[in-house]
Amino acid sequence: MCTSLTYTDTAQHPYFARTMDFPTTTPWRPIFLPRHYAWPTGLQTTRRTRYAILGGGRQPQHFNSCLMADGINEAGLTCAELYLPHAVHYQASTRPGAVNLTPQGFINWVLGEHTSVAAVVADLPRVNLVAKLWGGDDQVYPFHWFLCDATGHSVVIEPTATPLSAQANPVGVLTNTPILAQHVHNLNRYLNVTGAQFTPATTMAAKQWLNAHRPLPTSPLPTDRFVHTAIRRLGTPQLHSDQVKTTLLTWLAEVSLPYDATKTNRTHNYTHYRCLIDLQAQCYTFMARQQSQPRTIRLTADMAANWHAPVIYQEN
16 A cells, blocks of 8 residues: 655755555545644544644545545644554543544544644553544554654654554655564565664665665565665665655655556555655645646645635645
């Protein structure tokens, strides 16, 4: 399914980028959610955002709330969800005194109620993720989340145990199952680096791999897309700001899943969009499969202060 990465340019300017490969019955679009936006948790309660959000999402059928897959809020905090089947551990019921959420609403809580990665991490022990349906979906989706803020601080949250906790991601890349630790182990093994942990030897091996023009894995498996993107990110000399958009979107195109017009069922996985988030400028660049050029929307102070209703942008 999805591939994502964080990046910092030569001016220490942070970015986040991802592909969205998840099949749905409603289209993915850029979406703006205002301050004080009321969203249902799926647990017979409603929460309200404190901060405006701009990101990629969709409007599920027969449901009056937007489901976000990624985004940035007005404080420069980003969050994206990616698929983690066969690894998550959700709770069966709500817990008194906890922040009870369904997995689909976790991203709304992160971006709607926090200004930094540190603030989210401090709040995590209060969260109780409950395995309940949300938004008319027919299943409870297994997710893990990749977060980054305007300082460049980034973490991965994987709901594999209770209480929830966050971990650093030194590779700066995340795809789907397996868990991050196994991805890192696989990367070292691919690069012939000893051990399961990320070390400077991992980065050196990635640079040597690219300098030798050795081939990168090309299969659609999440493990191969992780290795491919990690070697690109770790092995490429640090980019200047004017190189970032084109380069990161190109890296994502290399691991995008092709669309097959002969497959019309809901289980057909292909890349619906690529996005790039400039955390300091608070710009969201969205490139749908059908588009030849990316579209950039900026989350401005005026939007955050004066726009009071959700906006679902058209594809073009």
